[in-house]
Amino acid sequence: MTSGAEVLAVEGLVQQFEGRHGLADRIARRPPHVVRAVDGVDLVLREGETLGLVGESGCGKSTLSRCVVGLYQPTAGVIRLAGSPVAGSPTRAQRRFVQIVFQDPYSSLNPRMTVGQTLGELLRYHRIVPRDQVERRSKELLDLVGLPHRALGQTPRQFSGGQRQRIGIARALALEPKVLIADEPVSALDVSVQANIINLLLDLKQSLGLSMIFVSHNMAVVRQVSDRTAVMYLGRIIETGPTEQVFHAPAHPYTRLLLGSVPRLATHVAARNGGATISPIPAEPVPVAAASIDEATGPEGAAGGCRYRPRCPVAVAACATEPGLRLVSGEADGRHRAACQHVTGAE
Amino acid sequence: MSPLLEVEDLHVEIPLPHATLHAVRGVSLTADAGEAVGLVGESGSGKSLTLRALLGLLPQPARVTSGRIVLDGVDVTALPERERRRRLTSAMGMVFQDSLTALNPVMRVGEQIAETPRRKLGMSGAKSKARAIELMDRVGIPEPERRYRAYPHELSGGMRQRICIAIALSGQPRLILADEPTTALDVTIQAQVLSVIESLRVEEGVGLILVSHDLAVVSETCRRIYVMYAGRVVENGPILDVLGAPRHPYSFALLRSVPDPDVPVHRLLTIPGQPPDLMDEVAGCSFADRCRFVSDACYEQTPPLVQLTPDRATACLRYEEAERWSDMVAEAPVQEEVR
């Protein structure tokens, strides 16, 4: 297990958004509609490790990553970069410290700027290299992500999705960050291109000594890239621990549901069953799921208690009080913890 | 007995201002009632266009330029337009990827389901409503009487996709065509929607053609698979045979690029390069440029679809060497590094 120095930490982070609060609402003294996208999250990222952040849409994983790179002002809580807290908006050095790779390779690049302009602007503004070295450095960055030098003079629309994502990675690396946040970096790409980008990120992490937060809804991808995994549900982390433990022995019922729902290749399954012949299709039809376990209902549905309670197949009366993260196994950074009443370890 | 649906040598072209994009290049496939068939390929492989061509739902200005569609032994391509439409739409229903745009936003969902029974099957208003509620119950929508009056935006993504399935079922089709039906859904919801489709197939014998880029989804749902690349079927056969022992380098590579949620870190195999430009005629095998096992012959002739067994075919000239592919990749791990 990695146990390097802490490079990034989040404590008690809350990010809430207010809905439209017009003049009429204010006159009628209606309170604004508040959504807590992230609701009290603690995280630690150690040097050289990859933390996988998984969850379904609306769980707050993207909001959390945008908070960390300073795109939102957190409502409450502390973000520490290399031990020093971010006060208000991040300083220039703090901006450089954490960089982000976005999901959509089509909207994440300015369509009116060439690749060279995009990279050059950052290199110049942050004075990463002397002005006369900007072009040489830009070419180095392209080498890093495996693009030809002539890309410097081309605009994003001349590239495919996978190539654009490489440009996005080069842009993030231009600032020589210590921490890279990859926010669903492959979910807009074709499967074969996904593998390219995943391998590239892993290579870069190794060779540049980066630490990474890998945000994804795809459990299989997270399994492949992360050392530790944190599962989010409705703004909270409900299970966290070494990837092996979380995937092998999930302790929270929601993590179990997520893992059970992931479609699997028949051959992968067969390989694990010792090559025994298997039927890809269950003989009996799976019962059509009832509404109670359909979809996340929002925190209002479970006021005060465990947020997963309305969907949970093993909910008990005790779930009316929300459990904190409890110890499942391990110690220090190898701790595997889950926020469920059925876990008996200490909080 | 002939299968329910047979497609032979289907070609779809998209005329563009200065070129013609030959998007589907001679696809043949069959599907039967009660059978789940998967059509797998990456974006641009022509899988969606193939599916849409079956129902005459090609986006403008794409058009079918040649090929036959045989339904119940009758060649519908030879029939007049109206008759062809009637036959095709009564035999098949379609489910789209984006349930929000597939539904009429200003019409109650129940009425959208009841529309076909009332118009096409000539049911009375009350009867078609009862039928709609029955269908909603069938696809696992709780409290169907209450949800009948809901508008699409009031329902969650999973519920909306169930409504779309109910609409596809409302004409009592024998085959459902599903175009990436779960791609926009969360993984837990995806599992539920797939199980709805699966139970329809098992219990009511409704056939399924599932188009997806996700091999794992197809693997869990379908019994037979067609792998498409650059407008052609490059390999087809029973799912376990194709996944277990691929006979085309593209399916081989695609399989190994899929991450496994149950196995700790392993290096994924990547496919270098990009698919060919479908505006050009491709000389030789369209996968040759990206193939690890390419030979000179691959550039010279377009590989024919060779029937290996009665239900298995591949369009690779070197399929006989397929058993050695795994070793060849293992021997040359450096190659992986090159994108």
Add this chain to the structure above:
Amino acid sequence: MTSVPFPGRSLKPGTATKPRRRARRFNGPLIIGLTLFGLLILAAVFAPLITSADPVAQNLPQSLLPPGSPGHLLGTDRFGRDVLARLLYGARIDLRVGVLAVVSPLIIGTILGLISGWFGGWFDTVLMRIVDMVVAFPFFVLVIGLVFALGPGTGSIYVAITMVGWVAYARIVRGEVLIAKNQEYALAARASGLPTWRILLRHLLPNVVLQAVVFSMSDIVLTILAIVTLGYLGLGVPPPTPDWGSMIQEGQQFMLTQWYLAALPGFAVVITGLALALIADGLVERMNRR
């Protein structure tokens, strides 16, 4: 901060595949529109070379000559002034006022819309209230009122049209900014710590301004029509300076006998409108192609 060691070239050679090939398409509308508009401007600039006739010199014995008369290709008006000369010199006034009267609303509206859309808050609220108020008035009533207050003349026309015209641009640009600022490229620019003014000018402006420029094309035509209307009300360009508006107004008395007196300047307005509409179409096509 310590620098991260970058191994540079050693890690990966440039092995990328060729970028996607794209056929360069011929942008017909843009080329035709620009050519047409260019010809109009050339005709206006080189008016003295095209005709030697004086557009304001009266010659009453030669009044109301039909087109094709010797020395007067398009005939003369009721004061015996050469119609061709008046059309060409009129283009100087109308095109200049039309274009200039659109430039300042375009610039002011774009800047305000950019700030309003990006920062939001009280500035946005106040600005949008002002926009609503201006929009609530009929365009012509407001322009006529302003010109009346400022006194006739091209200067007043510039000021009046700017005061009314910026709102359309502010609205368009604000709407575009609201979309663009949540695009990931704008977020990426913010995440990389670039200063706000730089993000606004370098990243947002080029992506939002084209919509406004497209609108300005049709706005030029509207402005020329506004000048025509003002001329009709005696608030436009003071006579005897030729402009298309006053020509149409004078010509309409002879609608039944010398119809071409009103039709020819009308035709000039239509051609200008067509050229600008083609340019706008071409710009839209370019925008969609990116």
